[in-house]
Structure formats: C-alpha cells, structure tokens
Amino acid sequence: MTDIKSLEKLTTQVRRDIVRMVHAVNSGHPGGSLGCAEFFVALYGEVLKYNPKKFTIDGKGEDLFFLSNGHISPVWYSVLARSGYFDVAELKTFRKLNSRLQGHPTTHEGLPGIRVASGSLGQGLSVALGAALAKKLNNDDRLVYSLHGDGELQEGQIWEAAMYAAANKVDNIISTVDYNGRQIDGDVEDVLDLGDLDNKWTAFGWDVLHSDGNDMTDVLKTLAKAKEHTGKGKPIMIIMRTEMGHGVDYMMGSHSWHGVAPNDDQLEKALAQNEETLGDY
Numbered sequence: 001m002t003d004i005k006s007l008e009k010l011t012t013q014v015r016r017d018i019v020r021m022v023h024a025v026n027s028g029h030p031g032g033s034l035g036c037a038e039f040f041v042a043l044y045g046e047v048l049k050y051n052p053k054k055f056t057i058d059g060k061g062e063d064l065f066f067l068s069n070g071h072i073s074p075v076w077y078s079v080l081a082r083s084g085y086f087d088v089a090e091l092k093t094f095r096k097l098n099s100r101l102q103g104h105p106t107t108h109e110g111l112p113g114i115r116v117a118s119g120s121l122g123q124g125l126s127v128a129l130g131a132a133l134a135k136k137l138n139n140d141d142r143l144v145y146s147l148h149g150d151g152e153l154q155e156g157q158i159w160e161a162a163m164y165a166a167a168n169k170v171d172n173i174i175s176t177v178d179y180n181g182r183q184i185d186g187d188v189e190d191v192l193d194l195g196d197l198d199n200k201w202t203a204f205g206w207d208v209l210h211s212d213g214n215d216m217t218d219v220l221k222t223l224a225k226a227k228e229h230t231g232k233g234k235p236i237m238i239i240m241r242t243e244m245g246h247g248v249d250y251m252m253g254s255h256s257w258h259g260v261a262p263n264d265d266q267l268e269k270a271l272a273q274n275e276e277t278l279g280d281y
C-alpha cells in the first residue's frame with residue numbers, strides 16, 4: 001500500500017493545481033473540487049487498477065471511474081495528470097478554446113482518462129450501471145466507481161437508476177455521494193432537502209457505507225471495505241461527508257465558492273495554505 005504521507009502530499013499539490021487552474025481563467029468550480037481531493041487521490045493513488053499509458057474507452061480488465069458531477073473537473077484533471085494520463089503542463093489549458101480540458105469533461109477531445117461527457121447532473125449513475133453490466137457480460141471482474149454531488153441527488157434519474165441497480169443485482173459498482181450539504185444556490189437542505197439519505201439508499205436496496213471524505217485514512221479504509229462488499233448481490237453507496245472548499249479557509253463554511261474563481265490576492269492566500277510538494281505545473 002502507498003504510504004499515507006505520500007498520498008497526503010499529492011493531495012496538497014492537487015489543491016494547488018485546482019485553485020491555480022480556476023484562477024488562471026477566472027472560471028470553474030473550486031469548492032467541490034477541493035472538497036473531493038482526498039477521494040480522487042485515494043482512488044487513483046491506491047484503489048483503482050488502470051493503465052494510464054494504454055487508455056481505452058471500454059477499459060476491459062481495468063477498474064472504471066465515472067464522474068457524474070462533471071463540474072468538479074479541476075480535481076479530476078489534476079489527479080489524472082499526476083497519475084500519468086497526460087502531461088501536467090496541459091493543466092495550463094484548462095477551460096481554454098480547443099483545450100482537451102473543457103469545463104465539463106467531454107470525450108471528443110480525446111483526453112485520456114475520460115470515458116463519458118458529464119456535467120448534466122443525474123445521468124452518471126445510469127452510465128456507470130451500463131458499464132458495470134457490460135463488465136458482467138464480458139466476464140470482467142474489475143469494478144466500476146462513480147461520484148455524485150448531493151445536490152445532484154435531487155434529479156429524478158438518480159432514483160430510477162438506483163431502483164434498477166438493486167433490482168438487477170448490479171453488485172460490481174461502488175458509488176459515492178459527495179455529501180457536503182451545499183449546492184450552487186445554497187445549502188442542500190434549503191434548496192430541496194434530501195431527508196434521511198441513509199434510509200433512502202437502504203430502502204432502494206443498496207448497501208450503504210459512510211466515510212469522512214477529508215480524512216485520507218478514513219477514505220482509504222471505506223473504499224477498501226466497499227470492495228469487500230462487492231459481489232454480494234447489492235450495489236454499494238458510500239455517503240461521504242466533505243467540506244466544500246476544504247483546505248482553503250475562506251472557501252469553507254458556505255456554498256459561495258461552488259463556482260467562483262479566486263482573484264490574485266485570494267489565490268496567494270490559498271497557495272500559502274497548501275504547500276508545493278511535487279512541483280507546480
């Protein structure tokens with residue numbers, strides 16, 4: 001197992017990448033990206049089996065990851081680059097015309113690591129389930145992972161997919177919800193309260209686990225446990241508590257940094273709180 005210290009170092013660097021990318025083009029979504037840094041680093045640094053140098057869309061024999069809340073692309077691009085999918089220098093092109101790193105991930109630019117366009121909320125669980133079923137048909141025993149926003153769970157398609165997964169015993173999928181309690185317009189409980197999420201997913205036939213998403217040790221432990229729960233007839237949902245904007249003090253505690261870029265002074269403050277560990281791009 002990779003040691004926790006090196007994963008935490010990578011997480012700090014990823015947080016620098018996120019704020020620098022968003023600042024450079026004065027657009028993008030830093031809040032959710034920062035909150036999910038530990039999750040992405042754990043996933044690509046320890047959990048997933050993949051080959052970044054021989055990327056294929058169908059990913060036979062590999063674990064697959066689908067980002068459903070595609071607006072948090074900065075964290076994904078940073079982790080993909082730092083995992084060897086493409087040169088970290090390409091992070092400079094984020095959200096620029098003709099870049100492979102669009103605001104919402106897409107496939108037609110051919111960026112290695114991206115298997116479906118995302119950003120329209122609510123669709124990613126259905127996509128991930130399709131991929132999980134394809135793995136079963138192909139006798140491919142690797143797993144499918146997906147990530148969703150909590151605000152995204154207000155979309156009806158999520159619950160249609162949830163029902164389908166349990167009824168069809170799709171037990172090779174590990175989904176995670178980024179339960180930060182915030183969405184673009186405010187706190188989730190004010191916009192449209194999700195109620196008792198734990199009981200909802202359980203009632204829909206899923207095996208539910210919990211994680212502290214900003215504690216690397218806990219994220220790793222929960223993902224390992226989730227893997228042990230696969231193959232037992234039920235899809236798995238991790239309800240992962242995170243703090244939007246985690247790692248940058250002035251971005252934490254509200255929804256206001258969901259989709260706002262830091263200015264020059266704010267960037268300096270954010271960078272001062274996240275040490276350059278592996279070299280800025």
Ligand SMILES: [Mg+2]
Pocket residue numbers: 149150151178179180181182183
């Ligand atoms: Mg949220």
